[in-house]
Amino acid sequence: MNDNTNEKTESSTYVVLQELPINWKWMIFLGILMLILGTVGLIASGFLTLTSILMFGGFIFAGGIMQMIHAIVTKEKEWSGKIQHILIALLYIAAGLIIFWDPFSTSLILTIILASLFAVIGATKIWYAFYCKRHDWKWLLPAFSGLLNMILTAIIVVTLPESAMWLIGLLIAIEMLFSGWFLLFLGLRVKNLDNNGV
Numbered sequence: 001m002n003d004n005t006n007e008k009t010e011s012s013t014y015v016v017l018q019e020l021p022i023n024w025k026w027m028i029f030l031g032i033l034m035l036i037l038g039t040v041g042l043i044a045s046g047f048l049t050l051t052s053i054l055m056f057g058g059f060i061f062a063g064g065i066m067q068m069i070h071a072i073v074t075k076e077k078e079w080s081g082k083i084q085h086i087l088i089a090l091l092y093i094a095a096g097l098i099i100f101w102d103p104f105s106t107s108l109i110l111t112i113i114l115a116s117l118f119a120v121i122g123a124t125k126i127w128y129a130f131y132c133k134r135h136d137w138k139w140l141l142p143a144f145s146g147l148l149n150m151i152l153t154a155i156i157v158v159t160l161p162e163s164a165m166w167l168i169g170l171l172i173a174i175e176m177l178f179s180g181w182f183l184l185f186l187g188l189r190v191k192n193l194d195n196n197g198v
Contacts, residue, residue: 023190024187024188024190024191025187026187027183027184027186027187027190028183028184028187028188028191030180030183031179031180031181031182031183031184031185031186031187032180032184033180034176034177034179034180034183035176035177035180035181035184036180037176037180038173038174038175038176038177038179038180039173039177040173041169041170041172041173041176042170042173042174042177044169045166045167045169045170045173046165046166046169047169048168048169048170048172048173049107049164049165049166049167049168049169049170049172050103050107050165050169051169052168052169052172053099053103053106053107053110053168054099054100054103056099056106057095057096057097057098057099057100057103057106058096058100059096060092060095060096060099061092061093061095061096061097061099061100062096063092064088064089064090064091064092064093064094064095064096065089065093067085067088067089067092068086068089068090068093070085071085071086071089072086104161104164104165107164107165107168108160108161108164110164110168111156111160111163111164111167111168112160114156114167114168114171115153115156115157115160118149118150118152118153118156119149119150119153121146121149122146122147122148122149122150122152122153123146123150124146125142125143125145125146125149126142126143126146126147126150127146128142128146129142129143129146130143
């Protein structure tokens, strides 16, 4: 009975994994590549922060240029929103130039926004933990998670403005590491299913 259940589970898992548009070799390769890049990002989080901020500025600037070209090239005489599109495009271009001119200030603003977000999430989790405790539900995990959020917020705030130079890069590097491990284990799982002929 258990063997049949395991076979059905493996078979259904294989069907789901077969739907992926990429084979296991590429998954493992991409997983290892992301792990390497994530590790480098952890070591050089300041460089990764600066790079990501400049890329962010580049995307905003490019979006403004494209919107400006679209507004100028459009020949519709009755288009009442043309001036608004040009003004928005100019704002995008100006924002991109400001980011290029002073990426540190942009990083500082984004770090403050992230710290505020962590604080709100932490406070919400702690409130939820008290709510769970009142109803005799499990409350330690949300309370611990919320406390970690508040500690992280405190570390960011206390170390400002220095934390603005590494926080964004650190978060990107951690995300790359998690994605790398996920792709690696997923690729190995598909490989094992292929080898077992499920």
